[in-house]
Each structure stands twice: as C-alpha cells, then as structure tokens.
Amino acid sequence: MKNFRFRIHENNYNVKIISHEEDIIELEVNGTSYFVKMKEGNIKPKTPTLVLSKSRKPAVPLQFNPGSVKTKILSPIPGIILSIDVKVGDTIKIGDRLLVLEAMKMENNITSEQAGTVSAVHVKVGQQVLQSELMIELA
Numbered sequence: 001m002k003n004f005r006f007r008i009h010e011n012n013y014n015v016k017i018i019s020h021e022e023d024i025i026e027l028e029v030n031g032t033s034y035f036v037k038m039k040e041g042n043i044k045p046k047t048p049t050l051v052l053s054k055s056r057k058p059a060v061p062l063q064f065n066p067g068s069v070k071t072k073i074l075s076p077i078p079g080i081i082l083s084i085d086v087k088v089g090d091t092i093k094i095g096d097r098l099l100v101l102e103a104m105k106m107e108n109n110i111t112s113e114q115a116g117t118v119s120a121v122h123v124k125v126g127q128q129v130l131q132s133e134l135m136i137e138l139a
Contacts, residue, residue: 071114073136075129079103084125086136090118098136101129114138 006013018026023038082100086092092112101108116138123135 070119071116071138072134073098073110073112073138075101075131075133075135076110077101077103077108078130079108079128081123081125081127081129081135082107084121084123086118086121088118088121092116092118092138099123110135112138 002017004015004017006015014030016028018028018033020026025036025038027034027036079101080103082102084099085097086099092098093115094112096112097109098112099110101110118136119139120137121135122137123129123133129135
C-alpha cells in the first residue's frame with residue numbers, strides 16, 4: 001500500500017503498510033512483519049466527509065433588463081463563412097438561417113435559437129472564424 005521512512009533517535013526505519021482492515025493494520029518495519037491494533041478513538045473513516053460552510057454574502061437574485069439584453073451568436077466550430085443571410089435591422093424568428101459556416105468540408109447552417117432584431121454583423125463572406133468567435137448580435 002504505502003511506504004514511509006522514519007528517523008527516530010538517529011535510527012532509520014523503513015515502514016511499509018501492507019493492509020488496513022477495520023482496526024487491524026499489517027505493516028512491515030525494516031523487513032519484520034507486525035500486526036497492530038488501533039485504539040477505538042483513532043479510527044478514521046475511509047471516505048472523507050464534505051463540510052460546507054455558510055456563504056459570507058447573502059444571495060442576490062440575478063437582475064437584468066430584458067429590453068437591453070443582446071443575444072450573441074458565436075461560432076460553434078472553426079470554419080469559413082460561406083454566406084450571410086441577414087443584415088443589420090432584419091427581424092428574425094426562431095429557426096431562421098443566419099449564415100452558412102463551412103467546417104471540415106461540410107456546410108453548417110447556423111440558425112437562430114431566439115427571435116429578435118439583428119443589431120450587428122461582425123463577420124463577412126470568406127472570413128475565417130475561430131471557435132466561440134462572435135459572429136452576429138441580436139437585440
């Protein structure tokens with residue numbers, strides 16, 4: 001199981017714990033085997049116990065103004081923009097195609113998961129984008 005080295009009063013001891021069951025430990029000290037019975041109060045559980053402390057700050061509910069939240073359309077994978085199907089000011093519905101992204105020789109339709117108005121287009125046709133790069137913003 002585990003090996004330890006101790007130095008006690010200028011003497012070196014190599015201790016190897018061979019097994020630990022209940023309150024009996026089998027160990028080897030400098031090549032000699034011993035069985036040791038632990039005291040009742042020294043037995044520790046094998047599974048650690050998680051203790052959570054109270055938060056120092058009270059929980060504050062998340063507050064936002066739904067009219068000012070912008071939805072960001074990020075690139076799910078690296079690729080090249082083949083076409084852009086929207087422009088600033090367009091009103092879109094859920095499921096409308098926003099653009100086509102070519103990645104690994106496949107054309108991927110990027111569709112809207114939320115209705116809104118296109119407030120910004122940050123990419124152009126032929127541009128290479130990285131994963132999680134901002135492409136379009138909806139208001």
